[in-house]
Amino acid sequence: MSSTYRAIEVSRPGQFSEVSRPFLDPGPGQVRIRVEACGVCHSDSGTVEGLFPIDWPRVPGHEVVGRIDALGSDVQGWAVGQRVGVGFLGGSCSYCEFCRNGDLVNCRNQEYTGIHSDGGYAEVMIAKAGGLVRIPDDLSSADAAPLLCAGLTTFNALRNAPAKAGDLVAVLGIGGLGHLAVQYARHMGFEVAAIARGTGTAELAKKLGAHHFIDSAATDPAAALQALGGAKVILITASGGKTVAATFKGLRPGGASINLGVGPEPIEITSPDLIFGERKVAGSLTGNPATGDTTLRFSALTGVSAMIETVPLQEAAAAYAKMMAGKARFRIVLVRNSGAG
Numbered sequence: 409m410s411s412t413y414r415a416i417e418v419s420r421p422g423q424f425s426e427v428s429r430p431f432l433d434p435g436p437g438q439v440r441i442r443v444e445a446c447g448v449c450h451s452d453s454g455t456v457e458g459l460f461p462i463d464w465p466r467v468p469g470h471e472v473v474g475r476i477d478a479l480g481s482d483v484q485g486w487a488v489g490q491r492v493g494v495g496f497l498g499g500s501c502s503y504c505e506f507c508r509n510g511d512l513v514n515c516r517n518q519e520y521t522g523i524h525s526d527g528g529y530a531e532v533m534i535a536k537a538g539g540l541v542r543i544p545d546d547l548s549s550a551d552a553a554p555l556l557c558a559g560l561t562t563f564n565a566l567r568n569a570p571a572k573a574g575d576l577v578a579v580l581g582i583g584g585l586g587h588l589a590v591q592y593a594r595h596m597g598f599e600v601a602a603i604a605r606g607t608g609t610a611e612l613a614k615k616l617g618a619h620h621f622i623d624s625a626a627t628d629p630a631a632a633l634q635a636l637g638g639a640k641v642i643l644i645t646a647s648g649g650k651t652v653a654a655t656f657k658g659l660r661p662g663g664a665s666i667n668l669g670v671g672p673e674p675i676e677i678t679s680p681d682l683i684f685g686e687r688k689v690a691g692s693l694t695g696n697p698a699t700g701d702t703t704l705r706f707s708a709l710t711g712v713s714a715m716i717e718t719v720p721l722q723e724a725a726a727a728y729a730k731m732m733a734g735k736a737r738f739r740i741v742l743v744r745n746s747g748a749g
């Protein structure tokens with residue numbers, strides 16, 4: 409067995425390089441994973457563009473699936489040979505106020521995979537056991553990878569949303585997150601409206617399970633939602649404060665606009681629109697590891713899957729550039745070789 413492995417690291421903003429690294433043993437509470445697949449996510453830009461403070465060089469990637477090949481000391485509940493996933497949240501501390509209250513997502517000491525520690529654009533990675541997700545046997549590693557961030561994020565937001573079966577739920581944006589959100593919303597029993605600019609994704613949205621398609625370039629999306637009775641939830645998967653504001657009046661009283669798309673633009677909403685109808689604007693951050701397990705199991709049970717394109721690990725820089733240019737349809741997954749699954 410080789411004593412080194414291949415990794416794609418970022419040595420300074422925008423600069424990818426393929427390097428050979430020596431194997432390291434996992435520390436206490438950690439596992440070492442032979443990576444089989446890693447999704448390319450827009451949040452990887454936090455590392456690649458240096459939007460977070462990064463201790464260079466850093467290996468990006470937080471939609472990782474692989475097999476455990478070594479356990480650190482004090483690791484319980486996981487076994488060598490087991491296939492596991494690692495998402496954006498690297499694992500909670502278990503001692504801060506939020507952890508002790510059961511809110512693992514908002515742990516004060518959580519590291520972000522691929523940002524504070526090396527991620528999955530590599531053949532091997534070290535991960536904290538507390539953040540691992542179980543991968544159902546009937547999902548391939550490449551199919552499972554995007555579900556660890558794009559899937560968990562949309563599934564968790566919808567699962568915790570104030571909507572019940574039969575309620576109208578709108579999904580704004582039919583891209584990497586949106587095309588999964590439409591499927592989850594349909595399988596959770598909601599009446600689903602997809603909203604996007606132009607009609608390019610109309611047919612796809614219907615095929616994925618949307619009952620309605622609203623072209624926000626041709627019609628006022630808020631009025632269109634009100635014509636359907638008003639949405640209980642609008643899940644915002646695109647970034648852009650103006651887009652959020654333009655749909656907000658499409659909420660019925662008690663409804664919530666839940667934001668997943670990150671962007672610098674402020675969301676301008678008037679207080680009467682919040683108060684009269686008691687509407688809410690909220691954010692949602694991925695999900696805890698148990699919800700990660702549920703996301704993957706639910707996906708396997710219902711047949712929800714991301715539309716993916718697999719690319720060999722060595723071509724990570726090109727894959728990242730394609731994703732940033734908005735040309736991925738809809739998620740790119742790096743694999744150890746182009747045929748791996």
Ligand SMILES: [Zn+2]
Nearest residue numbers: 449451557558
């Ligand atoms: Zn992500």
Ligand SMILES: [Zn+2]
Nearest residue numbers: 501504507515
């Ligand atoms: Zn904590």
